[in-house]
Amino acid sequence: MGKSGDKSTPSKATPSSSAPKKSLGKYSDETIGKVAGSLRLAGDTFEQATSRVHEFHRAVSDMPFKAVGVATVSASKPIEMIHNEVTDIVYDVVKDAGKGVFRGAAWLLEQATHSLGSVNTMNEALDGELMEHALHAEAPLPVEMENKVNRGLSMFNSAVNGLIGDHLAATRNPISVKAGFYQKGKLIELTEDGLKKQFPQAQANLVVFVHGLCGNEDAWWFYYRKEDPMTLPYGLKLATAFDVTPLYLRYNTGLSFESNARNFKRMLKKVVKNWPVEVKNVTLIGHSMGGLVSRRAVEMLGAEDQDLISVIRDVVSLGTPHEGSPLARIAGAGEDLLSKFELTKPLGKVLGVRSTGIRGLQNGLGALKTTDGHNVGFHLFGATMADSTGSWINETLGDGLVQMSSALADESGKAQRLAFAAKHHMNLLNDSDIYVQLEAVIRQYLKPKLQIEGKDLRKLS
Numbered sequence: 143m144g145k146s147g148d149k150s151t152p153s154k155a156t157p158s159s160s161a162p163k164k165s166l167g168k169y170s171d172e173t174i175g176k177v178a179g180s181l182r183l184a185g186d187t188f189e190q191a192t193s194r195v196h197e198f199h200r201a202v203s204d205m206p207f208k209a210v211g212v213a214t215v216s217a218s219k220p221i222e223m224i225h226n227e228v229t230d231i232v233y234d235v236v237k238d239a240g241k242g243v244f245r246g247a248a249w250l251l252e253q254a255t256h257s258l259g260s261v262n263t264m265n266e267a268l269d270g271e272l273m274e275h276a277l278h279a280e281a282p283l284p285v286e287m288e289n290k291v292n293r294g295l296s297m298f299n300s301a302v303n304g305l306i307g308d309h310l311a312a313t314r315n316p317i318s319v320k321a322g323f324y325q326k327g328k329l330i331e332l333t334e335d336g337l338k339k340q341f342p343q344a345q346a347n348l349v350v351f352v353h354g355l356c357g358n359e360d361a362w363w364f365y366y367r368k369e370d371p372m373t374l375p376y377g378l379k380l381a382t383a384f385d386v387t388p389l390y391l392r393y394n395t396g397l398s399f400e401s402n403a404r405n406f407k408r409m410l411k412k413v414v415k416n417w418p419v420e421v422k423n424v425t426l427i428g429h430s431m432g433g434l435v436s437r438r439a440v441e442m443l444g445a446e447d448q449d450l451i452s453v454i455r456d457v458v459s460l461g462t463p464h465e466g467s468p469l470a471r472i473a474g475a476g477e478d479l480l481s482k483f484e485l486t487k488p489l490g491k492v493l494g495v496r497s498t499g500i501r502g503l504q505n506g507l508g509a510l511k512t513t514d515g516h517n518v519g520f521h522l523f524g525a526t527m528a529d530s531t532g533s534w535i536n537e538t539l540g541d542g543l544v545q546m547s548s549a550l551a552d553e554s555g556k557a558q559r560l561a562f563a564a565k566h567h568m569n570l571l572n573d574s575d576i577y578v579q580l581e582a583v584i585r586q587y588l589k590p591k592l593q594i595e596g597k598d599l600r601k602l603s
Contacts, residue, residue, distance in 0.1 A: 304356030307396020354430030359390035396497030433459025524549030
């Protein structure tokens with residue numbers, strides 16, 4: 143609106159479609175969508191928790207009613223029926239009300255977002271002041287701090303997806319992880335223009351990193367310390383030593399290996415097709431579940447996948463439970479055991495709320511077999527927390543999550559198998575001994591670069 147005393151007609155600033163998009167509020171539409179998704183998830187969780195309490199209550203009350211029924215020749219049956227009917231009504235009301243509150247809040251938030259989404263309409267109604275305010279608004283957080291917060295939220299979101307990601311995907315919840323290749327927390331467009339813009343110095347050799355359960359691409363940075371260059375992630379160190387470009391996959395670890403491997407293969411085909419230069423070699427490096435997804439993606443390559451068959455050279459699995467994980471088996475056995483008894487059935491159902499991805503870790507994919515028919519080299523790296531690779535701990539605790547025999551399970555007799563002592567499962571994400579072996583894998587088809595006076599030169603000999 144015009145200032146007091148200003149006789150000129152106020153101009154209405156209408157945002158141009160080509161102008162850089164700015165958030166009109168403190169939170170972006172994407173953030174609001176994720177909050178709404180979290181509220182819906184909270185509603186589902188409240189419903190499940192209330193159901194488990196209800197079932198536990200019923201299991202406890204059934205015992206005395208059954209005992210009294212025997213003693214009174216079922217004379218207490220009417221009382222039991224009234225009790226059950228009343229408690230069922232109470233729990234249903236509590237469950238529906240709680241779920242309704244969360245889902246109602248999500249709906250209101252989404253409706254508010256849609257209503258506020260018509261920027262032009264609101265801007266015109268306010269005579270251009272809306273855009274004027276937005277264009278001069280200060281950033282709520284310094285960029286570095288904002289990035290740190292976003293990474294933290296992203297890691298939390300990935301952890302939730304690992305636990306119940308199949309449910310999130312089935313209900314199309316906005317917090318379900320969108321699979322793809324990410325860089326600095328942003329999803330990369332796999333078009334020719336998108337890849338060229340993201341990788342202006344793209345190399346013909348790719349190293350693709352695939353994280354494990356409940357993680358995302360930031361997992362490879364867990365042990366990085368600024369003051370110690372030796373702790374740089376594998377991808378950056380390999381890019382310094384060789385002419386390679388590292389890529390980082392993010393996927394919903396709550397889904398099955400088959401589903402994730404199929405999506406991985408599809409996206410990798412797009413990368414190879416649209417990469418700025420012709421791709422010559424691809425190496426897949428998977429940690430834990432990531433090794434199973436990488437392995438399965440290679441095993442399902444068929445006649446229509448000659449583009450990938452011709453470039454995938456090696457698959458490296460770090461602490462991968464090829465024959466399953468004891469922790470996952472314990473959870474499965476616990477669910478089966480608790481579900482056998484009336485009193486503990488509700489607790490068994492709590493254990494039963496595990497994603498398809500976690501359930502798949504009970505048995506893994508089995509020992510490695512050369513059934514894919516492709517000339518791919520497999521490298522199985524296993525670890526033990528013991529000081530010696532010959533310790534009894536290897537087959538009990540292993541690296542804390544995966545036993546040595548499972549990590550090195552190979553019936554083909556062709557895979558490289560390496561055992562490392564005094565390392566736990568997460569150490570495998572960033573470790574100097576592991577990195578030396580990764581260099582050896584890449585060196586099979588690439589000569590390392592020499593660092594001379596700050597310049598990279600190809601080794602001639």
